[in-house]
Amino acid sequence: MSTQKSISSRAWAEMLLLAAIWGASFLSIRIALDEVGPLTAVAHRVGWAALALWVVVWLMRLPVPRDPKIWLGFLGMGVLNNVIPFALMSWGQLHIETGLTSILNAATAIFGVIMAALFFADERITARKAIGVGLGFAGVAMAIGLENLRSFDLRSLAQLAVIGGTISYALASVWARKRLAGQPPQVAAAGMVTGSTLIMLPLAWMVEGPLTLNLQTDTMVAIGYYALIGTALAYLLYYRVLAMAGSGNLMLVTLLIPPFAIVLGGLVLQETLRAAAYGGFALLALGLLVLDGRIWRLFPARAR
Template structure:
């Protein structure tokens, strides 16, 4: 009996060690690549879904589904509730900024601009975050290379907006500007949350922010866009909604927080540089979208500016750049 027991122990250990080696060798790159692919694809999926669904309700229902998935996966694993009353206020304020303002404007903006251009404009989040951090976080002062990167990126944004106004019409200009305002609100939300010490699992922080952000989206959607049961539901719109909620929100947040202790911040931040070109490529290949040379130049300036901000590899939090 003793020999048999020992044999089982050895077999169990032999099976677990290859699994651990596989996770170290392949799990991390697969998870990282998944984030790059999914966050590059969400912009086009939003655009396709907007053919049948109104933007505000589309965003609100997306996060309502994602909330259910995040709580279902996290139940029994981490604490689900904030510990202090002030935490609820902070989550409510940042949730409205991140999910109601940012995503409400993003979904509305994609009615008027291409999915690839929306991804490029959202890449300004770290620029606004850098400026907010300079004012709110004493240990993250504004440095010369960051300032130059911000100016370069904002120059690219100016080129894009000028082309939108001159060649795509006034609504395209306002759509692009709305996406930029949403990016600024998301950046401020991230910095404000970082400036406070909250004892809550990251996935639950995201879930509670979604709760407070989805509520105004759903309310405004019912008032302005009508009863969701009367929307033009079909296979494509349902697929887009479920893809964004389950894959584009819940799964990506869980993968991101799984990667945090296993990958350097610099490599995680690189996702924000890969996502916009990926979104442009998918929009061109699958969505029939086109980018003018001037818009491409503006997009390159934005990404170059973001790279300048990140190039020193400071230990800052990774930028969440999902559509």
Template sequence: MATRGTRLDWLIFIALGFFWGSSYLFIKIGVDHGLQPWTLIMFRLLIGFVLLASVVGIAREPLPREPRMYGHLFVMGVINITIPFGLITFAEQIPSIGSSLAAVINSAVPLFVIVIAALFLKGETVTINRVVGLAVGFVGVAILVGLDVTNLGSASAVGELALIGATISYAIGNVYAKAHVHGLRPMIPAVFQVFFALLVTGTLAFVTERPLAVAWQPEALLSVVWLGLLGSGLAYLCYFRILQHWGATRTSMVAYLLPVWGIALGALVLSEPIERTTILGAILVITGIALVNSRYGTRPLFARARPPASAEPPAHRTEAGRP
């Protein structure tokens, strides 16, 4: 049952936003200090998996009984972790792509979820607040990216498109989970997605890179440990604690914190310039997310809304792949 939350809940909630929001910073630090993309991802997932698997083992969480479910979790590991992690890490290798830009663009995941769910899930309705929210949010994304159609082959444009691709991949993962991942304790999808993504990224790392020949710089080691223990490990434990106490709807508000932490940390740690377009785009994206989740303007535009199956959708389907 969701509750109003204690001070501890609020502190954990803010910490969760910090762990996920800081991930973009430490990805940038890792690739800037000699780590190749798949190598960085493999090591962070390895650390995160060990932590999550230990918690699941201690808690004796029941494993999926249906073989088909493992197939769905494998797909989730690919589209909700492997692909977006790969695209984000690739993009942040590009000098002109700052960690703050990556954080703000990736915070638009809820907007893409609305679009993809409306296209592919039965019972999803198009409401006034969602249309307005999507319009506002995507204007924000357009301002952030500011693509020059005459120069789409530039490194900056490729990096920005990769970030958008990662955001879309997360959104597809959300919708896929809503359609296929049911009846599991929240920790189970998280640990198996990380496990399957670790298998895939480990294979890619050993085939295309030399992960065992890394000359570890202190900054690179710090980035991997931070991303593994906090971004891919402790963050999930915080997430499930808040989910249990607050419910899915309030817990999803963590999306509002990602661009705030991303911009602040990028400026403070890496001295990334805070552009006016970044602030404006972030404000519009956050406003768009708030509008699509608003209780006002929920009248369907084209059809009657079906009553929701439950008041609190399982939020573990929407956040399992955060960087």
């Protein structure tokens, strides 16, 4: 039976803060997309976040890696954890609600279990994991509404794009374990978004045109929020919470993000979600709690 750290009140507070920051990021990205393209939105996100994180590394006087293999690891992590998922999800948000995007994003942990089992011998699929993954897939299917895929319109494609982003996140966790073990989290985060920036700046320029700061005030505020707070600060806070609560408990943040995104999307953008989306989130949340082990431990060992 797995063991977990108990969660202190401070850890709970910082988990809620992290969930609120990331939940609001979905709203700020959607606001920016009213004026800039999805690739440009991502280029701003990783570019400004990289500058902020290197300032943190400098202030903390952390050593900067010189091994080219480590920088290749940063580049690969940037592709899997930023370039692909950020671009797919930003484009997806043009066609689906921010709240639904956040619900589908919660499937990252489900795909993470599968990828870990595929790539690591010590991460085999147990009965608990199989049940959790099954519930998670059922929740994703309900949230998307498989009947909606029959027409396969832009909305359907956007939902699949977001799911593609979650699969990329899951692959990023595998990459990090194989290539970035032992790096200080601040340096790893800075290196990762730097690698992302090296790809996104020319890509956004070629596809959507030159980047400019001659943007509306709302757009600039949104970019500033999701780049500096929703990315740079959130990464630093993530590693603080990880140290305090442990990786098992940190999965709870995934469940706390959608309520913030759904409420903000409703209040600011007047978005409404289908009842099936809420039912899908409930099933997905149940699956994540089974993976987390909390619900599993409620049943006697003999029954399990």
